Amino acid sequence: MYELHHLIEKLQERRAEFEYKYTEEDDLVKVRETLNKRLLVLRDKMIEDPNNESVALEYGFCFEEVERITKRLAYFREKYATKEAKIEKYETLIKYNMQELYSYVDFMKQFKIDEKLYEAMQNSLISLDKNMTILHDLNQEEDDE
Numbered sequence: 001m002y003e004l005h006h007l008i009e010k011l012q013e014r015r016a017e018f019e020y021k022y023t024e025e026d027d028l029v030k031v032r033e034t035l036n037k038r039l040l041v042l043r044d045k046m047i048e049d050p051n052n053e054s055v056a057l058e059y060g061f062c063f064e065e066v067e068r069i070t071k072r073l074a075y076f077r078e079k080y081a082t083k084e085a086k087i088e089k090y091e092t093l094i095k096y097n098m099q100e101l102y103s104y105v106d107f108m109k110q111f112k113i114d115e116k117l118y119e120a121m122q123n124s125l126i127s128l129d130k131n132m133t134i135l136h137d138l139n140q141e142e143d144d145e
Contacts, residue, residue, distance in 0.1 A: 004107055004111050007103075007107060008104070008107070011100055011103055011104075015096065015097075015100055018093075018096050019093065019096075022089055022092060022093050023093075024076070025073065025076035025077075025080070028069050028072055028073055028076070029073065031065075031069060032066055032069045032070065032073070035062050035065055035066045035069070036066060038058075038062050039059065039062050039063060039066065042055055042058055042059040042062065043059065046059060091136070094132065098125070098128075098129055098132075101125050102125060104121075105118065105121050105122050105125055108121065
């Protein structure tokens, strides 16, 4: 079982690295929103006590981070500006998740966890993969028209 847990941990690490590459934009938007909210709070504190150096320092740091993140987001928006680029991004994420699920099903078979469960998961995964491919093809047909 230790070997199985180790393999799963490795897959989860790879997924985290992979998803970070493709979801960094979403994460940056959340961070920027949080920093903007903090800037509003700090601005109010600076109005109340304009001589508070720690508030001014934190405000400056947050402001610089918002500017840095905004520049990084501009890069991502340019990179994924088209609908096709966004579709490709999410299709890549889905394909990676499908590969990961196939790996888990293979682990079930390799470690002889439960034959019935293995077959059920494999059939569901194959069906999901097939239906996603059909949906993708239908969307492509719709776009081509």
